[in-house]
Amino acid sequence: LPRIVVAGNGQLGQMLQQAAAPLQLEVMPVDPNADVQLDLRADDVITVEIEHWSDSVSGLQLKQHPNFRNAEALYAVIDRQRQKALLDRLQVPTSPWVSLEDGDLSAQLESVADKVIVKRRRGGYDGRGQWRWQQGDQPEAEWAGECIAEAMIPFSHEVSLVGARNAAGEKVFYPLTRNWHENGILRASVANLPVPAEQQADAEAWLGRIMDDEDYIGVMAMECFVVDGKLLVNELAPRVHNSGHWTQEGSAISQFQLHLRALADLPLITPPVDGVSVMYNLLGRDWKPEWLQVPGVHVHWYGKEIRPGRKVGHVNICRADVASLIDSLQALQAMVDEADKVVFDWSIAQLQ
Ligand code: ATP
Ligand code: MG
Ligand code: MG
Known part of the structure; x- marks a missing residue:
């Protein structure tokens, strides 16, 4: 099996490494921003857990390796303007948008909708690099050339699809996951709720079309808004994704193992999902050993310093089953920080 080198050494690389351990598959996360010569082998396979890095010595070496995967998809996705254009070209429904250029910004913004969200083309995550604008507000001059503007969507809820594709073009998907974002940051996900068959089918067809078009190998995630029961794509992530973390114990094949299977050309089968799961993000919060008393609870700690909101x-x-999951959620809710109890109210409401 090839060694898998991961550009980026955050928690996603760490969890890829954990998923590789049972197979003794070697996963080596590296810092793509470092100015050091990496000891890469010709048969290494290079994947990413972040989308942006500098043209450092390591960064260039990774990009120029013959087995650097998904260069085309990364090019298309890391710039929101190109990503939106890709969705339009593949006739994947997405919110109306324009690219903001020099000139009358208010007129450009108004042409999209009365209420818009301005997003920096590159580098944004967890809702950073975004501004809300509505008619009458003063636009910022620096948005021109740097940002897209898209219509504010009055969604009923948000879902995401995580899927994978291998070199042979085979594709597999998890069930749609329901997500709650607050201030642009994912607070929690609920998985394997009953979903209208049409939503699952649409999402799989679109993500499948995108991965085929880009000749993509590995896991990709697609975030969607649900409006009047129909899906509208928000954005793509060309990597394993926070809304797929529930698969670590909620499926016999986690998204991390699925990604590695696709990259190492191991059999890709539809991941079995039997029960129901909730994923709760620890945002600037420590965990408590007593949580492990609750049936079905699995803690994943990244070993980072705790800072507010991180x-x-x-x-x-x-x-x-749902009844048991609600029991566990109520038990855990009693043990978490006061400010996080709302996460459990939301999760339980989705299950009822
Ligand atoms: P991520 O960490 O998922 O990469 P991001 O910084 O790329 O986040 P988006 O996914 O574009 O940001 O937006 C973050 C959240 O803001 C969305 O999940 C949604 O809740 C809200 N949002 C974004 N775009 C819109 C929109 N057009 N209409 C309504 N809400 C939106
Ligand atoms: Mg994003
Ligand atoms: Mg997002």
Whole structure:
């Protein structure tokens, strides 16, 4: 099996490494911003857990390796303007948008909708690099050339699809996951709720079309808004994704193992998902050993320093059925920080 080198050494690389351990598959996360010569082998396979890095010595070496995967997809996705254009070209429904250029910004913004969200083309995550604008507001001059503007969507909820494709073009998907974002940051996900068959089918067809078009190998995630029961794509992530973390214990094949299977050309089969799961992000919060008393609770701690709002870990709560999951959620809710109790109210409401 090839060694898998991961550009980026955050928690996603760490979790890829954990998933590789049972197979003794070697996963080596590296810092793509470092100015050091990496000891890469000709048969290494290079993947990413972040989308942006500098033209440092390591960064260039990774990009120029013959087995650097998904260069085309990364090019298309890391710039929101190109990503939106890709969705339009493949006739994947997405919110109306324009690219903001020099000139009358208010007129450009108004041409999209009365209420818009301005997003920096590159580098944004967890809702950073975004501004809300509505008619009458003063636009910022620096948005021109740097940002797109898209219509504010009055969604009923948000879902995401995580899927994978291998070199032979085979594709597999998890069930749609329901997500709650607050201030642009994912607070929690609920997986394996009953979903209208049409939504699952649409999402799989679109993500499949995108991965085929880009000749993509590995896991890709697609975030969607649900509006009047129909899906509208928000954005793509060309990597394993926070909304897929529940698969670590909620499926016999986690998204991390699925990504590695696709990259190492191991059999790609539809991941079995039997029970129901909730994923709860630890945002600037420590965990407590007593949580592990609750059936179905699995703590994933990233080993980072705790800072306000920073993603430092997550908790998966996985049970065989909805009633048991609600029991576990209520038990855990009694033990978490006061400010996080609302996460459990939301999760339980989705299950009822
Ligand atoms: P991520 O960490 O997922 O990469 P991001 O910084 O790329 O986040 P987006 O996914 O574009 O940001 O937006 C973050 C959240 O803001 C969305 O999940 C959604 O809740 C809200 N949002 C973004 N775009 C829109 C929109 N057009 N209409 C309504 N809400 C939106
Ligand atoms: Mg994003
Ligand atoms: Mg997002």
